Amino acid sequence: xxxxxxxxxxxxxxxxxxxxxxxxxxxxxxxxxxxxxxxxxxxxxxxxxxxxxxxxxxxxxxxxxxxxxxxxxxxxxxxxxxxxxxxxxxxxxxxxxxxxxxxxxxxxxxxxxxxxxxxxxxxxxxxxxxxxxxxxxxxxxxxxxxxxxxxxxxxxxxxxxxxxxxxxxxxxxxxxxxxxxxxxxxxxxxxxxxxxxxxxxxxxxxxxxxxxxxxxxxxxxxxxxxxxxxxxxxxxxxxxxxx
Amino acid sequence: xxxxxxxxxxxxxxxxxxxxxxxxxxxxxxxxxxxxxxxxxxxxxxxxxxxxxxxxxxxxxxxxxxxxxxxxxxxxxxxxxxxxxxxxxxxxxxxxxxxxxxxxxxxxxxxxxxxxxxxxxxxxxxxxxxxxxxxxxxxxxxxxxxxxxxxxxxxxxxxxxxxxxxxxxxxxxxxxxxxxxxxxxxxxxxxxxxxxxxxxxxxxxxxxxxxxxxxxxxxxxxxxxxxxxxxxxxxxxxxxxxxxxxxxxxxxxxxxxxxxxxxxxxxxxxxxxxxxxxxxxxxxxxxxxxxxxxxxxxxxxxxxxxxxxxxxxxxxxxxxxxxxxxxxxxxxxxxxxxxxxxxxxxxxxxxxxxxxxxxxxxxxxxxxxxxxxxxxxxxxxxxxxxxxxxxxxxxxxxxxxxxxxxxxxxxxxxxxxxxxxxxxxxxxxxxxxxxxxxxxxxxxxxxxxxxxxxxxxxxxxxxxxxxxxxxxxxx
Numbered sequence: 001x002x003x004x005x006x007x008x009x010x011x012x013x014x015x016x017x018x019x020x021x022x023x024x025x026x027x028x029x030x031x032x033x034x035x036x037x038x039x040x041x042x043x044x045x046x047x048x049x050x051x052x053x054x055x056x057x058x059x060x061x062x063x064x065x066x067x068x069x070x071x072x073x074x075x076x077x078x079x080x081x082x083x084x085x086x087x088x089x090x091x092x093x094x095x096x097x098x099x100x101x102x103x104x105x106x107x108x109x110x111x112x113x114x115x116x117x118x119x120x121x122x123x124x125x126x127x128x129x130x131x132x133x134x135x136x137x138x139x140x141x142x143x144x145x146x147x148x149x150x151x152x153x154x155x156x157x158x159x160x161x162x163x164x165x166x167x168x169x170x171x172x173x174x175x176x177x178x179x180x181x182x183x184x185x186x187x188x189x190x191x192x193x194x195x196x197x198x199x200x201x202x203x204x205x206x207x208x209x210x211x212x213x214x215x216x217x218x219x220x221x222x223x224x225x226x227x228x229x230x231x232x233x234x235x236x237x238x239x240x241x242x243x
Numbered sequence: 244x245x246x247x248x249x250x251x252x253x254x255x256x257x258x259x260x261x262x263x264x265x266x267x268x269x270x271x272x273x274x275x276x277x278x279x280x281x282x283x284x285x286x287x288x289x290x291x292x293x294x295x296x297x298x299x300x301x302x303x304x305x306x307x308x309x310x311x312x313x314x315x316x317x318x319x320x321x322x323x324x325x326x327x328x329x330x331x332x333x334x335x336x337x338x339x340x341x342x343x344x345x346x347x348x349x350x351x352x353x354x355x356x357x358x359x360x361x362x363x364x365x366x367x368x369x370x371x372x373x374x375x376x377x378x379x380x381x382x383x384x385x386x387x388x389x390x391x392x393x394x395x396x397x398x399x400x401x402x403x404x405x406x407x408x409x410x411x412x413x414x415x416x417x418x419x420x421x422x423x424x425x426x427x428x429x430x431x432x433x434x435x436x437x438x439x440x441x442x443x444x445x446x447x448x449x450x451x452x453x454x455x456x457x458x459x460x461x462x463x464x465x466x467x468x469x470x471x472x473x474x475x476x477x478x479x480x481x482x483x484x485x486x487x488x489x490x491x492x493x494x495x496x497x498x499x500x501x502x503x504x505x506x507x508x509x510x511x512x513x514x515x516x517x518x519x520x521x522x523x524x525x526x527x528x529x530x531x532x533x534x535x536x537x538x539x540x541x542x543x544x545x546x547x548x549x550x551x552x553x554x555x556x557x558x559x560x561x562x563x564x565x566x567x568x569x570x571x572x573x574x575x576x577x578x579x580x581x582x583x584x585x586x587x588x589x590x591x592x593x594x595x596x597x598x599x600x601x602x603x604x605x606x607x608x609x610x611x612x613x614x615x616x617x618x619x620x621x622x623x624x625x626x627x628x629x630x631x632x633x634x635x636x637x638x639x640x641x642x643x644x645x646x647x648x649x650x651x652x653x654x655x656x657x658x659x660x661x662x663x664x665x666x667x668x669x670x671x672x673x674x675x676x677x678x679x680x681x682x683x684x685x686x687x688x689x690x691x692x693x694x695x696x697x698x699x700x701x702x703x704x705x706x707x708x709x710x711x712x713x714x715x716x717x718x
Binding site: 008012013014015016017018020021024036038039040041042044046047048049050051052053055056058059062063090139140143144170171172174175176177178179180181182183184185186187188189190191192193215216218219220222223 | 652
């Protein structure tokens with residue numbers, strides 16, 4: 001039985017703990033033994049994206065040590081996995097030893113959907129969710145990690161769920177970390193286009209595998225008093241099991 | 244917290260312009276669609292991009308030798324070669340040629356490099372009439388603007404705005420019909436071609452083994468600029484040079500396809516020296532000005548060298564969520580979009596000038612669409628992140644002290660947990676936090692168009708309660 005160390009990104013831990021629970025439920029149901037290394041804080045991504053490499057390096061060093069004993073690390077966030085898999089080796093370019101450690105850990109760190117489909121070989125988790133759903137390809141999940149087919153396969157196996165494509169599923173939602181506030185007006189314009197695409201798809205729910213896009217899109221829809229829930233894919237996969 | 248500045252203001256103004264946003268959105272969609280169709284005509288587009296990238300990489304690696312070979316072969320073909328370290332030097336060289344040749348009127352093919360050097364102004368100051376002949380470039384010249392996109396200079400203007408401009412400058416009647424507008428331009432420009440003594444172009448590729456300048460275009464204006472006037476001056480930056488025609492072919496396989504979706508542009512012109520005895524067309528005098536303007540410094544910077552792969556197809560612009568919301572006029576200087584956000588600050592730095600472009604790398608969501616669209620494998624997000632780090636002290640939205648404090652907090656899970664707990668108890672909806680210095684401003688900006696999320700009991704705290712005994716059950 002595989003053992004997985006859960007990496008619960010800080011945004012998920014503080015704002016979306018239900019996503020972490022859903023993620024844990026799905027993995028447990030599939031027979032995975034879960035561990036939650038204690039002392040998790042932040043992987044350093046916000047600081048890294050703000051161009052503060054020395055501080056990001058300090059955070060990365062600690063985060064790396066927390067997970068180094070893991071057989072596999074799984075996180076319900078593409079951007080945090082991308083940070084570990086690509087950001088860390090980049091940060092440690094000048095330290096070959098650290099760089100190798102970062103590379104090695106990055107190779108066994110997986111985004112949630114990627115782990116289910118590519119490692120466990122599972123695409124049907126026997127979930128049921130009656131809805132017309134659109135999947136938003138978060139940039140760091142789809143483009144950066146190349147995880148595009150996996151979430152779609154998982155959603156297509158959900159009973160009662162009809163998946164439709166957005167017109168521009170891979171277009172950025174405008175979050176971009178510090179960009180969202182440093183260039184707030186432009187970020188809002190990008191989000192507006194994403195929301196227009198969602199609304200014209202007539203979907204009942206929006207699904208994503210990335211907490212930062214989730215908070216961005218959800219916050220935008222809520223502000224407009226739109227009724228569509230925005231869910232992490234783990235929440236959909238944890239729904240109506242056995243129904 | 245760096246959240247203001249002239250660039251920010253210009254971006255905010257641009258994004259508030261509804262007409263512009265619509266124009267930009269339409270243009271981006273057309274370009275994106277065309278590119279997909281163009282690359283779709285290749286059996287293996289990925290392999291073609293690999294070949295083009297490899298041709299550029301290899302050329303940059305051997306650039307000094309390639310440039311020397313190029314110089315020899317241009318001279319052997321009867322042309323003249325000039326080396327310019329700076330934009331000002333290049334301008335002076337061109338102006339001197341114009342004076343020596345008694346030039347009063349110049350026609351220009353679209354050239355970003357002479358935008359970079361500001362050549363038009365210098366020539367005008369010397370009393371020479373300068374006419375851009377690329378339709379888009381001519382439109383922005385009439386409007387007194389600069390190109391807003393490296394491929395489509397007037398991309399920010401719709402047909403109504405162009406008609407208005409032609410009405411004001413040429414006395415033409417107002418029309419919405421694009422072919423009619425094009426004919427108006429052709430009538431006006433044809434006369435300029437016939438009187439010009441000198442044509443100035445850039446170069447898409449310089450081929451060292453033959454000493455050739457390769458130019459692609461769709462309007463025929465470049466071919467006319469290089470054949471009708473007596474003198475042709477091509478101004479090109481160093482990194483345009485490749486060793487062989489085969490390398491040029493590898494680039495051509497992806498350039499028009501990525502740019503306009505065409506398998507080949509309407510005109511592909513290869514010019515080797517001036518007109519020879521017995522030839523019926525071509526300029527009688529040919530000069531090539533090779534411009535450095537900071538590129539050799541970028542070449543020597545291993546982290547940044549790959550930006551010199553850029554073949555100016557413009558694909559990254561059309562996929563950039565930030566650029567496509569504001570257009571190129573929001574960016575100060577010559578270059579905009581993803582490639583410009585890397586090249587502009589690097590050039591300014593290499594030229595030892597003040598760097599008003601250091602804010603560009605932060606105007607990016609790190610979405611990576613530029614990297615995926617790039618036919619010569621430039622990893623823009625990677626370079627942009629490194630540039631953010633280089634300029635963090637003046638440009639980062641996160642002050643150094645705040646970054647250090649956050650790093651300390653991250654290193655102490657107990658304090659982290661306590662801080663989150665206090666925030667959750669006192670201010671779960673982040674209302675107080677919105678009024679705090681620093682973070683408050685960020686949260687308030689976020690909250691303008693989004694509802695703020697709520698702090699909840701963290702998963703880590705629930706973990707202890709989760710007995711691990713319920714596989715298959717609902718938690």
